[in-house]
Amino acid sequence: NAGVMQNPRHLVRRRGQEARLRCSPMKGHSHVYWYRQLPEEGLKFMVYLQKENIIDESGMPKERFSAEFPKEGPSILRIQQVVRGDSAAYFCASSPASRTGELFFGEGSRLTVL
Amino acid sequence: SQQGEEDPQALSIQEGENATMNCSYKTSINNLQWYRQNSGRGLVHLILIRSNEREKHSGRLRVTLDTSKKSSSLLITASRAADTASYFCAETQGGSEKLVFGKGMKLTVNP
Numbered sequence: 001n002a003g004v005m006q007n008p009r010h011l012v013r014r015r016g017q018e019a020r021l022r023c024s025p026m027k028g029h030s031h032v033y034w035y036r037q038l039p040e041e042g043l044k045f046m047v048y049l050q051k052e053n054i055i056d057e058s059g060m061p062k063e064r065f066s067a068e069f070p071k072e073g074p075s076i077l078r079i080q081q082v083v084r085g086d087s088a089a090y091f092c093a094s095s096p097a098s099r100t101g102e103l104f105f106g107e108g109s110r111l112t113v114l
Numbered sequence: 115s116q117q118g119e120e121d122p123q124a125l126s127i128q129e130g131e132n133a134t135m136n137c138s139y140k141t142s143i144n145n146l147q148w149y150r151q152n153s154g155r156g157l158v159h160l161i162l163i164r165s166n167e168r169e170k171h172s173g174r175l176r177v178t179l180d181t182s183k184k185s186s187s188l189l190i191t192a193s194r195a196a197d198t199a200s201y202f203c204a205e206t207q208g209g210s211e212k213l214v215f216g217k218g219m220k221l222t223v224n225p
Binding site (some may be wrong): 004031033035042044045048058059105 | 202
């Protein structure tokens, strides 16, 4: 049973370009969470999605960031017009139920903006 | 906003010693979880303690929860070099679905 798969693992973009990060949850999991981690810091919640629905996007910047989790295919975190401050590790996690359970994390996608 | 705060922020011990990490939080919780992160890797779930539980064990791990003090502690007994990692507490609050993480604590176990 494959774990949470994230790709790409490393992504380099120039300022102004778009970054697309993909996350395939564990089999049977229908809940996906995205977190951002800056070096030497904890994880900051960005967004929580279920299939075709955004449940909580309270941690998402108002501009340039969007997330989706379509009926078919992986969840996508999209960052438009990237800036240097977007450089970070972006982690996806999934869970089989909506409350109180543990999250299963992917290995992260490390975005570097030049 | 981030709630959990681990203490100390960094700890260096010798193999075989015990390591204790503390976590404080500010609001009422549904449960509190501890995760480990090896350098450059994703987080791995260690243990979950519910708000109506006071203590829980898993192998060399012991977690306590004191809701009156809004604090939790993680004890790793007989530490090994492989325990070297960052450790995070995380909580779910009230009606929220999301898991809120603290800033983490870096544990170094010297062989």
